[in-house]
Amino acid sequence: MPLIQVTLIEGRTIDAKAALIGGLTDAAVTALGVPRESVRVIIQEVPAAHWGVGGLPKSAAKEQLRDSKS
Template identity: 55%
Template sequence: MPLIEVTMVEGRSAEQLRALIAGLTRAAVEAVDAPVESVRVVVREVPATHWAAGDVTIAERRAGTP
């Protein structure tokens, strides 16, 4: 049973998230010949204020304030 976990900054539409889940499921089925019903996908969305690189959050980077 493949388990695919994705963590990303929040802000995608329900349609985008659905497309991501569908694409990841198809990729697992094709890559490892997993039965589609056995593929699990977990999407975690993180606020932009809770994700940082180099001591700058994504929210700060988007606002242009390092």
């Protein structure tokens, strides 16, 4: 039974997450030849303040981008 774990910054829609789950399941079925029913997908969502990019929290990068557009 394949288990696929994905970590994302929170904020995506339910439809987007459902599409991701479907696509990952399809990929596992194709690549591994396993039954669709045996594939498990876990999505863990992380707040932007807990996700660092280039030494800054992702939430700070969003704030900087928003401020630069003002």
